[in-house]
Amino acid sequence: xxxxxxxxxxxPVMLPATYRGPDALGYCRWLAAMPVWALPVxxxxxxxxxxxVHAQTVYSTEKIMGxxxxxxxxxxxxxxxxxxxxSFFTMLLGTIAGLxxxxxxxxxxxxxxxxxxxxxxxxxxSPWLVLLFIVMLTLPFEIRVAGTYFSVPDWMxxxxxxxxxxxxxxxxxxxxxxxxxxxxxxxAAESLAFTRRQILWQIILPQCFKRMIPPWMNWYAIMTMxxxxxxxxxxxxxxxxxxxxxxxxxxxxxLLVPFYGFALIIFFAYCYPIARLTMRLEKKFAVKx
Amino acid sequence: MDIMKGEVICIxxxxxxxxxxxxxxxxxxxxxxxxxxTLEGYDVHDPKLDKLELRRKVGxxxxxxxxxxxxxxxxxxxxxxLKVLKEPKAEVEVRARALIKKVRLExxxxxxxxxxxxxxxxxxxxxxxxxxxxxxxxxxxxxxxxDPETVKEVLLTIxxxxxxxxxxxxxxxxxxxAREVADHxxxxxxxxxxxxxxxxxxxxxxxxxxxxxxxxxIL
Numbered sequence: 004x005x006x007x008x009x010x011x012x013x014x015p016v017m018l019p020a021t022y023r024g025p026d027a028l029g030y031c032r033w034l035a036a037m038p039v040w041a042l043p044v045x046x047x048x049x050x051x052x053x054x055x056v057h058a059q060t061v062y063s064t065e066k067i068m069g070x071x072x073x074x075x076x077x078x079x080x081x082x083x084x085x086x087x088x089x090s091f092f093t094m095l096l097g098t099i100a101g102l103x104x105x106x107x108x109x110x111x112x113x114x115x116x117x118x119x120x121x122x123x124x125x126x127x128x129s130p131w132l133v134l135l136f137i138v139m140l141t142l143p144f145e146i147r148v149a150g151t152y153f154s155v156p157d158w159m160x161x162x163x164x165x166x167x168x169x170x171x172x173x174x175x176x177x178x179x180x181x182x183x184x185x186x187x188x189x190x191a192a193e194s195l196a197f198t199r200r201q202i203l204w205q206i207i208l209p210q211c212f213k214r215m216i217p218p219w220m221n222w223y224a225i226m227t228m229x230x231x232x233x234x235x236x237x238x239x240x241x242x243x244x245x246x247x248x249x250x251x252x253x254x255x256x257x258l259l260v261p262f263y264g265f266a267l268i269i270f271f272a273y274c275y276p277i278a279r280l281t282m283r284l285e286k287k288f289a290v291k292x
Numbered sequence: 293m294d295i296m297k298g299e300v301i302c303i304x305x306x307x308x309x310x311x312x313x314x315x316x317x318x319x320x321x322x323x324x325x326x327x328x329x330t331l332e333g334y335d336v337h338d339p340k341l342d343k344l345e346l347r348r349k350v351g352x353x354x355x356x357x358x359x360x361x362x363x364x365x366x367x368x369x370x371x372x373x374l375k376v377l378k379e380p381k382a383e384v385e386v387r388a389r390a391l392i393k394k395v396r397l398e399x400x401x402x403x404x405x406x407x408x409x410x411x412x413x414x415x416x417x418x419x420x421x422x423x424x425x426x427x428x429x430x431x432x433x434x435x436x437x438x439d440p441e442t443v444k445e446v447l448l449t450i451x452x453x454x455x456x457x458x459x460x461x462x463x464x465x466x467x468x469x470a471r472e473v474a475d476h477x478x479x480x481x482x483x484x485x486x487x488x489x490x491x492x493x494x495x496x497x498x499x500x501x502x503x504x505x506x507x508x509x510i511l
Contacts, residue, residue, distance in 0.1 A: 191358035191417075194319055195372040195424060196347035205375060210362050 027176070027218040028285060030225045034278035042272055049264035062257045071261050074248040082241035083269050085158060089240065090227040092162040097169030097226075098219070104170060105177025111199060119174065126171035131164075132232055138164035139236045158240075161233040169226055176218045180211035217285040224274045224281070231266070241266050293478060293485060297427075300454045301461045302470035302491075305480040306506055311463040314480070315430045318461065319350040332427060348376065351421030352430040355437050357413040359405040365392060365416045366401040369423045377424070384423070391419040395449050411442025415449050422453075429453065431462040467510055471495055479503045 026032065107119030126134065138160055145154040184207050192202040234242040245262045252258060295301055303311045316322040317329060317336065324337035334346050359368050369388040373379045392401055395415035405413050414434055421429060431450065435443045447469050454460050454473050464470055470477060471491045478488040479500075487500045498504050 185358075187354065187356055187358045188360070190321055191354060191360075194321060194347055194350075194352040194354075195420070196344045196376045197372065198344060201375055205371075206360055210360070 027179075028221045028281060031217070031221045031278040031281040034224065034275060035282040037275065042268065042275065045264070045268050045271065049261055049268065052260045052264065062255055067257060067261055070252050070258065071265070074245075074262075075265070078241060078244055078248065078265065079269070081239065082244035083273075085238075085240040086227065086230040086270075087273070089158055089162055089165065089230050089233065089238075090223065092159075093165040093169055093226055093230075094223050096162060097166040097173055097222075100166065100170040101173025102177055104174035105181070106203060108174060108178040109181050109203075123171045123174050126167045127175065129168065131168055131229060132235065134167050135161065135164035135232060135236060138167070157236070157238045158233070161230075161236065161238045165226060165230070165233070169222060172222050173219065176215050176222075180215045181207055183214065184210055213288045217281050217288065220277060220281040220284070224277050227274055227277075228270055241269070293488070295459065295461065295476075297459055298457045299459055299475045300473050301476050301478065302474040303461065303463045303478045303480060304465070304467070304470060304506075305486075309480045310483040311480055312432050313483075315352075315432055315461055315463055318428070318430055319347050319352055321352075344376075348424055349427045350430060351424060351426035351428070353414070353417050353421055353432065353434045355433045357405070357410070357417045357437075359413055359417055359420070361405050364402045364404055365397065365408065365419075368405070368416055369420045372420065373423050388419070388423055391422050392416070394422075394452075395419045396445070409442055410438045411445050414438065414442075414446045418446075418449055418453070428459045428461065431460065431464070433463050433465065435464070435466055465510070467495070467507075479506065481506070 104119050104122060107115045108123065110116045142155060142160045142163065145152045188206060189202055192206050197206065230240060231242040234240055237243065245266055249258045249262055303314065305311050313322055317324050318331065320336055320341065320343040327337065329336035331346065332349065335341060336346060360371065363371060366388055369391055370384050373384045374381060389401065392398060395418055397412060397415055400408060400412060408416065435446055438446060447466065450460065451473050474491050476488060477491050477494040479486050481502050487494070487498060487503045495507065498507055
């Protein structure tokens with residue numbers, strides 16, 4: 004911080020001019036702002052729930068605990084692990100495609116620039132569920148490559164669907180980062196006879212790489228929290244499995260809170276450290292520039 | 293305006309008079325709107341000219357140094373010969389170390405630009421340009437952003453370069469320095485060359501009233 008004068012008044016005009024645009028880290032800022040004890044409190048609420056409902060249902064606390072204990076291992080190994088797998092591959096695909104698209108947004112070829120702009124606008128703010136439905140229902144269940152058929156599992160289609168909005172948003176992060184590098188860097192490199200492509204990949208992008216990490220992680224957290232959407236399309240993951248487990252146990256309403264509460268807790272437990280780390284990196288990189 | 297090989301030219305004039313634009317045109321950072329520039333057989337004003345080819349022959353140093361902040365001083369100097377000229381790394385490194393020594397920054401090879409003073413950064417920038425073995429060096433107000441005490445070391449480096457026979461074109465506000473090193477001085481105002489001549493004649497016997505006024509304000 005270079006501006007550290009203590010203003011004698013709190014009049015708005017006396018404050019340093021700061022840009023208050025959309026917050027690139029909004030989600031993680033919100034999540035990271037939660038106290039660490041939020042997690043045990045949430046877990047506690049879910050635990051005492053069975054006791055509270057004890058009087059109203061035939062299911063005793065012990066029975067609900069027993070059912071949960073029976074299903075938890077499966078929910079984690081076959082359920083939440085799939086959410087993590089989907090989020091990883093979505094991020095991988097979305098990052099590669101988003102990087103290329105973001106570079107396309109600053110291309111000196113106006114057709115590439117226009118096309119990239121269109122793709123970004125199309126996918127950046129479309130409803131994720133609609134994109135998912137389109138991809139899930141239009142992609143074939145198997146793909147023929149060189150004479151052999153490869154089946155495309157449902158979760159892979161979900162990855163394609165989710166990576167579209169991620170791609171578009173990461174493209175914007177990349178474009179913003181590239182444009183945040185002073186144009187003098189371009190000039191200096193140009194005067195050394197670097198080509199445009201060399202300047203971009205060897206000089207500009209390495210400089211803004213760090214700047215891109217926090218907003219990139221922010222999108223990872225947002226997208227991970229959104230992975231249960233794919234349960235609506237029948238992909239096996241945590242929420243799908245929870246529903247099936249409750250069905251197997253007779254669909255008793257007193258199971259709803261323990262099962263979905265567990266889903267909330269595990270997502271929180273996974274994304275909360277990511278959010279804290281994001282904010283820490285943001286602070287660290289802000290100092291070094 | 294004709295510049296011979298090995299000559300040192302200083303361009304002076306009030307701000308907004310087109311000094312920087314002029315030298316930025318020489319390595320095609322700005323487009324030539326009218327008129328012609330010919331550099332060793334290259335028609336710089338020709339829009340079809342291979343700019344990259346031209347820029348290999350013309351080194352440029354900027355007011356704000358513009359070093360690559362994510363690379364060390366040595367890497368900054370080595371980068372262009374490695375990536376643009378595709379020269380072998382071992383060879384480039386030897387040359388880069390020699391250049392850093394030449395600009396008197398021995399021991400700062402592994403420092404990042406952020407760890408160097410303005411004057412040191414500017415000398416790295418000079419070494420970085422020299423690493424391409426240019427035929428001409430352009431200096432665009434290279435001391436304007438520096439602290440007074442570091443101006444000297446940069447000017448000394450340029451002076452040594454000039455003594456070595458490098459063709460230099462400088463845009464500068466350092467009148468004393470211009471008088472000392474330049475073979476020829478050009479004074480520009482509002483986009484045209486108003487007056488030019490050898491340093492002593494220029495500074496002592498300026499004939500154009502605009503030149504006189506400018507020198508009167510500065511000296």
